[in-house]
Amino acid sequence: MNKPTTINKFTAHGKFLITGEYAVLDNVSALAIPLKLNQYLEVSPRNDQVITWKSYDYDGDLWFETQFAVEELIDRSKIKFDDEVQEKLILILRFAIWLNPLALSKIDSGLDAVTTLDFNRKYGMGTSSTLISLVSQWLECDPFALQFECFGGSGYDIACATAKRALIYNYNDAQPTVELIDWNPIIMESIFFVYLNRKQNSRDSIARFDNSLITDKVRKELDEMPQRFMDASDDLTAFNMVINRHEAIIFSLIGLEPVKQKLFPDYTQAIKSLGGWGGDFVMCTGGIEERAYFKSKGFEIVLEWDEVSASLS
Numbered sequence: 001m002n003k004p005t006t007i008n009k010f011t012a013h014g015k016f017l018i019t020g021e022y023a024v025l026d027n028v029s030a031l032a033i034p035l036k037l038n039q040y041l042e043v044s045p046r047n048d049q050v051i052t053w054k055s056y057d058y059d060g061d062l063w064f065e066t067q068f069a070v071e072e073l074i075d076r077s078k079i080k081f082d083d084e085v086q087e088k089l090i091l092i093l094r095f096a097i098w099l100n101p102l103a104l105s106k107i108d109s110g111l112d113a114v115t116t117l118d119f120n121r122k123y124g125m126g127t128s129s130t131l132i133s134l135v136s137q138w139l140e141c142d143p144f145a146l147q148f149e150c151f152g153g154s155g156y157d158i159a160c161a162t163a164k165r166a167l168i169y170n171y172n173d174a175q176p177t178v179e180l181i182d183w184n185p186i187i188m189e190s191i192f193f194v195y196l197n198r199k200q201n202s203r204d205s206i207a208r209f210d211n212s213l214i215t216d217k218v219r220k221e222l223d224e225m226p227q228r229f230m231d232a233s234d235d236l237t238a239f240n241m242v243i244n245r246h247e248a249i250i251f252s253l254i255g256l257e258p259v260k261q262k263l264f265p266d267y268t269q270a271i272k273s274l275g276g277w278g279g280d281f282v283m284c285t286g287g288i289e290e291r292a293y294f295k296s297k298g299f300e301i302v303l304e305w306d307e308v309s310a311s312l313s
Contacts, residue, residue, distance in 0.1 A: 016283070033311060039115060
């Protein structure tokens with residue numbers, strides 16, 4: 001008897017880390033926002049014990065495709081990996097099943113899986129973390145355990161993947177705490193996000209971090225940063241001052257020059273890195289002229305707060 005052709009659908013949000021980059025790995029509380037730009041997973045059953053997987057970029061481009069037998073997923077000795085992406089996918093699926101052995105019933109007769117993106121996978125908005133969230137929703141396992149095993153990191157992006165509001169996240173020695181908050185800055189029209197035209201590897205960024213440099217004084221100030229950003233959300237001058245102070249602190253921990261000094265020393269407002277320094281998106285303040293400034297320098301991808309923040313949905 002054929003299985004019903006029900007398609008199961010799952011959604012996970014992208015993310016921006018507003019405060020605490022690098023230090024979030026050392027149990028510093030961080031402010032983050034889920035994005036209304038998502039990754040989606042659709043799973044439909046088959047009857048031939050074959051698993052097919054297709055992944056599409058935001059523009060419809062098929063960037064990854066593979067297929068393998070169910071027994072190859074279960075038996076480590078069966079499969080020969082075609083590439084690193086396939087190997088990572090199978091690692092994720094295998095560990096998800098290890099976390100929840102009952103998940104085997106969802107794949108034992110084969111399936112077709114398709115992922116699609118609202119955002120360019122080069123943007124650093126969370127292609128990997130949203131995949132982890134999608135798989136954990138589908139196979140009903142702990143998304144944080146799956147993330148820590150397969151990719152490492154702090155897990156704030158996993159919290160964002162299913163959050164409906166901004167949040168304050170603490171890694172808490174791999175026992176994460178998440179506090180949902182209402183944060184829609186009054187000055188949001190003066191806040192925008194610019195893509196730096198290069199992808200930043202999260203693991204490379206993490207390698208730069210030396211937690212021995214976090215003194216009690218620095219930890220206290222970083223822990224206060226989420227509240228300081230929220231308190232300054234109605235005053236652009238105050239907001240810029242908080243950004244500049246935060247950039248100075250992280251500079252003292254990782255030794256990399258802040259992006260404003262390195263790339264935009266003549267910029268009149270504030271610029272803050274989001275996540276790993278040196279790539280992906282930055283958060284900027286200013287008006288029409290400031291947006292034009294970036295475009296004049298070849299940075300064409302400029303997104304507004306209300307274009308990306310899921311908190312406004």
